[in-house]
Amino acid sequence: MATRNVLAFDFGASSGRAILGRFDGDKITLQETHRFANEPVQAQGRLQWDVLRLLHETRQGLAKSYAAAPYASFSIDTWGVDYGLLDARGRLLENPVHYRDGRTAHAIEEVCARIPRQALYARTGTQLINFNTLFQLTVAQNEQPQLLALADRLLFMPDLLAYFLTGEKYSEFSIASTSQLLSPGALQWNTGLLAQLGLPSRLLGPLVDAGARLGALTDETCELCGIPPAEYIACCAHDTASAVAAVPQPQGEALYISSGTWSLMGVERRTPLLTAPAAQANVTNEGGYGRSIRLLKNIAGLWLLQECRRQWRKEGQDLSFADMAQAALAAPAFARIIDPDDPCFMAPGNMPARIADYCSRHGMTPPQTIGETLRCVYESLAARYALTLGTLQELTGSRYPAIHIVGGGCQDRVLSQWTADACSLPVICGPVEATATGNLMVQLIALGELADLSQGREMVARSFAPVTYAPHPSSQWDEALARLAALQP
The missing domain is CATH 3.30.420.40 (ATPase, nucleotide binding domain)
Structure with a gap:
């Protein structure tokens, strides 16, 4: 059979890569086409992700990868829990805050004063780590209520980058499951928990499974990158979920x-x-x-x-x-x-x-x-x-x-x-490149190659x-x- 090419973007906490996968019907080979630093920025007392730099590097990866070999689809995986907020016009309100920022140091105690630990675990199935999205949102509600009031949509990091490239706003199951905002094991936001904590569930949009086919690159992206449209397929957008798949x-x-x-x-x-x-x-x-x-x-x-x-x-x-x-x-x-x-x-x-x-x-x-x-x-x-x-x-x-x-x-x-x-x-x-391999593998399943x-x-x-x-x-x-x-x- 003819070789099918698919493209994975794998973002880690210190670097990101574009990796082209070539599947010949039997085996897959990987080619790293672009690598870049992912360095957080300390500014005004907050450790933040430089998300627009990451968008720029992703576009570079799209262009360089197409020059290496035309690809049918692409997908993005990143670390968990962190998110960006969009306003009603779809514009980013602030740089996403890094999970290692100290703002959530006492957030678990605050939430568990209202919902006991065992009850919180039973309702979410998620480990209690102070940087979970639930705790980040609790702190944001306390410290920046005006920001949440302006926000229209919360997107986790891979979903945010995909939105910049495709214009589509979805949250994939595996990345959402790191947030402590889902009902255990379900493709469903835990709206009752959010209401009890006074957090706005209106920020949370449609959930999709890995393998969902979610549109294509926008005209703007294609023009900036000098490439034709490519389809976006949701992989397991949490990097660990992609790695485990492989x-x-x-x-x-x-x-x-x-x-x-x-x-x-x-x-x-x-x-x-x-x-x-x-x-x-x-x-x-x-x-x-x-x-x-x-x-x-x-x-x-x-x-x-x-x-x-x-x-x-x-x-x-x-x-x-x-x-x-x-x-x-x-x-x-x-x-x-x-x-x-x-x-x-x-x-x-x-x-x-x-x-x-x-x-x-x-x-x-x-x-x-x-x-x-x-x-x-x-x-x-x-x-x-x-x-x-x-x-x-x-x-x-x-x-x-x-x-x-x-x-x-x-x-x-x-x-x-x-x-x-x-x-x-x-x-x-x-494999060493398990995350990228799992990302690429899910795309191949969605395309019917596996x-x-x-x-x-x-x-x-x-x-x-x-x-x-x-x-x-x-x-x-x-x-x-x-x-x-x-x-x-």
């Missing part, structure tokens, strides 16, 4: 970790898990392809390593991630364990200093070298994965034969091996060779897990 395992047979700035560790289900133990564990029920449920836990992920690297660069030491892994290997083992999910590590800043301070506050000798700091982070992340594995197995009553790691973090051999060791399970790594998700995953398995790490359990890992468990509040 996990080349039959549904339910393996735990996954989508490894990037965040590590999202979980399993696929057909229905949400809304039990009291699930609420206590603060796991979340987010949407996936075909309205599946991603029961998962947010873990700090490579954020700690990225922030350490950023600080050392400021100090004149430009380390590659391979350099960092080697430095960790050379440092003494299990000298210290931190909780990577502690709130003190959430905001940008001098991460090595924060790690040293955390160690001091918890009676551990602070790391003295770069290698000691990195060893601490690597071992702590692997230990966190192992504790999360135990939590998920206890909640679901299932035992999983392997952990499948996808995303950029699966290239880190040290972390992958130590995850296998800490969890006492084989770790299967790949029959369904199962056939799509078979294509992924044929297209990308996995790397497997066998576990080497030890009592030292058992001790590390016990030390991390003792640090948890």
Whole structure:
């Protein structure tokens, strides 16, 4: 058959890419046609996304990709929870606020003073993290009621960018499911909850499933980019949902970790898990392809390593991630364990200093070298994965034969091996570009090139060779897990 070309835009918390997928009927190959920085801007006391710069870069990606090969369709995925507000004329009212901005630090307490935690969890199925859209809107209502009064529509980041390009206003299920504004597992806004909290449900528009065909590029976009119209197909617009769609395992047979700035560790289900133990564990029920449920836990992920690297660069030491892994290997083992999910590590800043301070506050000798700091982070992340594995197995009553790691973090051999060791399970790594692959795969299903998700995953398995790490359990890992468990509040 003739090759079908489709285009994915994958926006992460620090960069974005345009990736062209070429499907020959059997396998898919990927070509990165445009890469750009996604750097938030601190202005007037707020950390914000430079969304118009992202729109400009997306247009550049459309043009460059068409020059590489004409494509039938395109789609956009991004991180979750953040949003833009449009007025009645469809104009953006302000730059979207970054989820790491400090404005929501006490929002959970405010909301839970009106709706108890267990009740809020039962009504949404969403983990309580202070940057969820629900909490962002609560703060906005308190601090900027005039802004919400002017607003006519709320669009999550991928839906906002798609609107700029196509003129269509929709919210895709998986990205909406990160917001804590949906009824559990349903394609339905939780209007009763919004009314109870005094939040305007009129801002929320039509919901669509991944695979919906939502129009084409506007004439303005085509003229600016110098390209003919291309169809917009909604992928799983939350990047983790796209990555999970591309996990080349039959549904339910393996735990996954989508490894990037965040590590999202979980399993696929057909229905949400809304039990009291699930609420206590603060796991979340987010949407996936075909309205599946991603029961998962947010873990700090490579954020700690990225922030350490950023600080050392400021100090004149430009380390590659391979350099960092080697430095960790050379440092003494299990000298210290931190909780990577502690709130003190959430905001940008001098991460090595924060790690040293955390160690001091918890009676551990602070790391003295770069290698000691990195060893601490690597071992702590692997230990966190192992504790999360135990939590998920206890909640679901299932035992999983392997952990499948996808995303950029699966290239880190040290972390992958130590995850296998800490969890006492084989770790299967790949594909690296899982999010873009899942984005492209959903487009191919919508275009009729693939029959369904199962056939799509078979294509992924044929297209990308996995790397497997066998576990080497030890009592030292058992001790590390016990030390991390003792640090948890």
